[in-house]
Amino acid sequence: MFIFRLLFVLMMTSLISGCGGKPVKKPIVRLFALDCGSIEVTDMSPFSINGAFDGQSYSLANPCYLIRHPDGDLLWDTGFDQALADSPDGMRGGGFHSTVSVKLTDQLQEIGLNVDDIEYVSVSHSHPDHIGNARLFKKSTFLISSLEFSYMFSDEMRKSNESFDSYAHLESTLIKKYNDEYDVFGDGLVVIKTLPGHTPGSSILVLHLENAGTVLLTGDLIIHAAGRRIGAVPTFNTDAAQTRDSLAKFESLAAQKSALVIIQHEPMDFKKLPAFPEWLD
Numbered sequence: 249m250f251i252f253r254l255l256f257v258l259m260m261t262s263l264i265s266g267c268g269g270k271p272v273k274k275p276i277v278r279l280f281a282l283d284c285g286s287i288e289v290t291d292m293s294p295f296s297i298n299g300a301f302d303g304q305s306y307s308l309a310n311p312c313y314l315i316r317h318p319d320g321d322l323l324w325d326t327g328f329d330q331a332l333a334d335s336p337d338g339m340r341g342g343g344f345h346s347t348v349s350v351k352l353t354d355q356l357q358e359i360g361l362n363v364d365d366i367e368y369v370s371v372s373h374s375h376p377d378h379i380g381n382a383r384l385f386k387k388s389t390f391l392i393s394s395l396e397f398s399y400m401f402s403d404e405m406r407k408s409n410e411s412f413d414s415y416a417h418l419e420s421t422l423i424k425k426y427n428d429e430y431d432v433f434g435d436g437l438v439v440i441k442t443l444p445g446h447t448p449g450s451s452i453l454v455l456h457l458e459n460a461g462t463v464l465l466t467g468d469l470i471i472h473a474a475g476r477r478i479g480a481v482p483t484f485n486t487d488a489a490q491t492r493d494s495l496a497k498f499e500s501l502a503a504q505k506s507a508l509v510i511i512q513h514e515p516m517d518f519k520k521l522p523a524f525p526e527w528l529d
């Protein structure tokens with residue numbers, strides 16, 4: 249009996265560790281950066297409470313990110329509502345000129361995906377440049393920080409947020425709420441982490457890629473490269489002290505992991521990623 253039991257244990261060990269006793273290869277995770285709009289800002293003054301950017305203009309990128317894991321696809325931030333692509337002059341207001349030149353669904357189609365193929369959709373926070381296309385993903389599980397969920401469905405937002413209708417349906421779709429952190433595929437390779445301050449539940453995405461190493465997607469905790477250099481706190485953040493605390497935690501994580509930091513709205517960071525449909529892995 250003992251010899252059979254021993255053989256069984258050896259067999260299982262070899263299955264777990266892979267053929268020939270080699271360790272199991274880590275799953276390949278791929279990061280795709282999609283163009284989900286751009287924002288021309290005539291006066292960057294709202295992006296620092298210290299007036300550091302007063303009078304400066306800047307062009308912000310507005311990407312969406314698709315993370316392909318062997319166990320499923322995650323769309324991180326959904327961009328502006330792609331219907332904006334049908335308005336040649338985009339949308340203007342408050343010193344912002346927002347445009348969408350290519351639809352998210354057309355880009356997904358380019359790699360053979362349609363909206364129903366995406367298992368998980370998550371947003372760094374609930375502003376319209378990030379949640380605009382969430383309504384398209386009716387079969388996906390929507391991953392959201394509990395704090396952000398309470399904020400976006402608060403009485404105040406229901407009454408006064410002009411873009412409330414664009415995401416109202418999310419209250420009754422397949423939702424998975426998380427506190428602090430959420431390990432999307434359960435293997436530590438794709439982790440959402442709440443670092444609040446921009447909004448009450450704003451989050452970043454932490455990826456551990458085979459070749460590129462640790463990659464941090466900032467959400468709007470950092471808006472642009474110049475803002476990162478001075479630890480800028482935008483005037484419209486919901487909590488300045490919380491933002492500073494989150495920035496300190498972010499920078500210490502980035503240093504500890506020697507991470508590649510992708511500032512989502514920074515056009516230089518969008519350009520340094522492989523051009524879609526190429527990917528980073």
Ligand SMILES: [Zn+2]
Nearest residue numbers: 375377378468
């Ligand atoms: Zn944004």
